[in-house]
Amino acid sequence: MKSAPKSVRLQIGLFGRTNVGKSSFLNYVLGQDMSITSSVPGTTTDIVEKAMEFLPVGPVVFLDTAGVDDVSVLSTKRMEKTKKIFDRADIVLLIAEPNLWGEYEEDILLQAKKRNAPFIIIVNKIDLISPEHKFINLIKKQTERFIFCSCVDTANREELIKSLKEHIVAICPRDFIKPASIMKDIVPPGGVAVLIVPIDMEAPKGRIILPQVQAIRSALDNDSSAFIVKENGYKNVLNKLKADPDIVICDSQVVKKMVQDTPVNVKCTTFSILFAQNKGNLEMATASCGAIKNLRPKDKVLILEACSHHPIEDDIGRKKIPAWLSEYVGGDLDIDVYAGRDYPEDFSGYKLVIHCGGCMITKRETFFRYEKAKNAGVPITNYGVCISFLAGVLNRVLAPFPSALAAYMSDQCRVIS
Ligand SMILES: Nc1nc2c(ncn2[C@@H]2O[C@H](COP(=O)(O)OP(=O)(O)OP(=O)(O)O)[C@@H](O)[C@H]2O)c(=O)[nH]1
Ligand SMILES: [Mg+2]
Structure with a gap:
């Protein structure tokens, strides 16, 4: 594989009202027409993803979204997709027009802050509209990370990209610059x-x-x-x-x-x-095994698979896990399977969520899926933990990770009592 998989790339989301120039800004930075632009508000409907080597930042994916003030018939569906990009974005780029600041811009910053995602404000179209003093001060109050630009300004493009990269490097999550070593604690040098x-x-x-x-x-x-x-x-x-x-x-x-x-x-x-250990969700996954013990026939279970491969006949998420679970529970469960980036808005009503290993999505995106389950009060585990539990060998395979083993044991004690 020559290019980095998307799951290890820094995810940079572009957000803003319709027509402010989100797609134009992306094309301007890329130096190519990647995302369709037009003067008609609501041009970008689906998420446009562009992976690239953005040195010295490293491998990134830009995510161009539909305008947050979209009022078309399909706006609800578009907003749901944009909302999921907030869960995915390691860095939020808020694109705004000069002298236009209101509830939409405030909400984008709120979404970023809620998720602890650093943000940069890009004020675009300064060739058309001159930013007023009041507006400039308002931007400065929000953050020191802002850029005033115009996507038709070819003369200053290099300078602008340099400044964008400097901002990104400065606010980049540590995890991206120095990712945790997967094998470090379990095999020593020379091992x-x-x-x-x-x-x-x-x-x-x-x-x-x-x-x-x-x-x-x-x-x-x-x-x-x-x-x-x-x-x-x-x-x-x-x-x-x-x-x-x-x-x-x-x-x-x-x-x-x-x-x-x-x-x-x-x-x-x-x-x-x-990998659950590396992504930081192993303890939560093992502490949810009691929910498997409590399952009864006809209970609702949600299976989430992050990649959208075409399922084979004996598919793990659709066939094998449901069959093993039914055998364990002593009857069929009511199982919903969602693949790719699609999943239900509301997890409540499910007795258990079983997520795949999530190797195709980032740590952040996985984290927010686990949070969603937690906030709905639904236990969440993963394919591997569930399979090892059903095979009766979970203590053994958790032994290299003492805190996850402890979380599992205390959950089991709770179930017994
Ligand atoms: N003069 C000028 N026009 C711009 C600039 N940036 C974007 N435009 C124009 O503004 C219009 C909207 O640009 P888009 O990039 O499609 O805007 P968007 O935010 O992606 O819009 P939606 O996809 O509809 O949400 C297009 O006609 C662009 O050519 C700029 O800096 N200066
Ligand atoms: Mg667009």
Whole structure:
């Protein structure tokens, strides 16, 4: 893979009223016509995404949205999409016109502040409208991070981009500049990790999936090594190694077999658990396992899958997990499955949410999905934790992460009492 996956890119959202020049600003920065522009308000309807290397910031995705004051027939649907971009944006660019400041601009800043997203104000169209003193002072009061510009000003384009980059670098989340190492705490420098990677129908053609690639890269970054093996070759690799590996990591779907084949003194986990730990939601996912125990036939369960791959016959989210859950519960559940960036506005009414590992979405976006469940009072877990729980091996695969294991144990005690 030559280009960075979207899930590790800095997400920069462009927000503002219709017709202020959000799409023009994006095109101006990119130096190409990416997003359609016109003098008709409401030109951008769906989210326009543009990934690029924005050096020295690094890999970014610009997200152009529909105007927040859109009043067309489809405005509600558009606003829902824009709202989701607020959950996704690591940085908010508020595009405004000179001397026009009101409830829409205030609300964009409020949405950014509510989510702890840093923002930059771009005052566009200064070739057409001259900003009044009062307006300039108002902008300065909001933030020191602002730019006054015009998208028809080709002479100053380089200067403007430089200043935009400086602002972005200054407010960029630490996580983006120095991401937490995935393998750091579980395999020491010089150590050995064994990665069990099933090559099944769901494996992409000629490649392996993103979490596996990222785990290999992280092992190398930590000066450790990784042995990659399919589940049927695992025992052979263990026999060939002169010493026990420091960690064994497998795909959740083969977790039961992996645990059976792993000596009790060897630490083991799943990719799903490792990445939930890295994304910061493992404790919440394990503390929700009691909700699986409490499920009864016909209960409503929401399954959320962040990527929108075409489901195969034996799909994990649509077929396997529902079947394993029904078997455990002793009857069919009422399961809704949502894929991609689409999910219900309201989570209440569900007894449990089960999210995929979220390797295709950012930490921030995953966080807000977990928050949504939390705010609705609905327990949320993930595919890998749920599968390991149903396989009866969750304590074992949580052992490398003591606080998540403790969260799981205390939840189980609560369920028993
Ligand atoms: N003179 C001038 N015209 C601009 C400038 N920026 C945008 N425009 C024009 O303003 C109109 C609206 O621009 P868009 O980029 O489509 O605005 P938008 O905010 O994306 O609008 P929606 O997609 O409808 O929400 C277009 O006709 C642009 O050519 C600018 O800095 N100066
Ligand atoms: Mg537009």
